[in-house]
Ligand SMILES: NC(=O)C1=CN([C@@H]2O[C@H](COP(=O)(O)OP(=O)(O)OC[C@H]3O[C@@H](n4cnc5c(N)ncnc54)[C@H](O)[C@@H]3O)[C@@H](O)[C@H]2O)C=CC1
């Protein structure tokens with residue numbers, strides 16, 4: 324199978340990395356297009372994928388085509404390719420706030436096969452979380468194939484389109500909040516005298532292990548938190564201080580701001 328990417332920036336390269344590592348495609352079976360030399364060179368360096376400057380090359384060579392440009396570039400990109408769409412093409416759009424309705428209209432209200440997807444950057448290490456929503460022109464078989472491509476770089480689930488703004492606020496943008504947390508936790512370790520490199524390892528492994536416990540035990544996060552809090556111990560002292568500083572509220576409001584921004588970005 325040959326997979327295409329129109330726009331080879333950060334998210335496209337993260338997904339390519341996961342797809343290549345999982346052995347779904349070799350670098351030579353991925354076709355990218357990007358108008359910038361920077362985008363083309365970066366993709367060659369990072370993933371060994373040759374990138375053209377002509378979006379139509381991607382349509383010519385691929386069936387499954389990721390649209391991986393920024394939301395504001397969807398209109399000109401689709402304008403340039405819409406008259407070259409064939410029956411075998413399935414477009415996988417990852418733009419924040421870019422709806423199936425908007426895409427359908429941009430393609431000229433033809434029966435273009437579209438899957439709206441919201442991935443995240445941990446795709447690069449095979450631990451992404453993707454939501455997918457196909458339109459009515461995508462067959463069951465094509466939906467299955469799309470999910471298998473997404474599964475190459477992490478977990479993938481079909482989600483109704485009305486939840487896409489929320490997905491964007493939680494898993495799409497979420498890695499950034501987690502990186503902030505890891506950075507802050509590591510800074511605390513450095514305050515306490517730990518060398519910085521070791522501090523990142525201790526902070527990141529703690530987040531990784533805690534996430535794994537949530538996934539594997541099926542226990543409520545509150546119960547897992549209680550297991551760490553020994554009576555009159557260190558953890559409950561930290562929890563008290565975090566609560567006084569609105570830690571949970573800050574996270575809820577932060578993710579909600581991303582959700583609202585996604586809704587406000589509709590084309
Ligand atoms: N970065 C992330 O964590 C995530 C991003 N997304 C979505 O992915 C899309 C891309 O985001 P990033 O990768 O962060 O942006 P980016 O700016 O790194 O990549 C966009 C690429 O598109 C290229 N481009 C611009 N005009 C083009 C054209 N006419 N034809 C072909 N390529 C063109 C740019 O040169 C650039 O390399 C956005 O729509 C964003 O909402 C979705 C989930 C996560």
Ligand SMILES: O=C(O)[C@@H]1CCC=N1
Nearest residue numbers: 418419491495496497
């Ligand atoms: O910040 C953004 O707009 C993109 C969408 C989700 C993650 N990054």
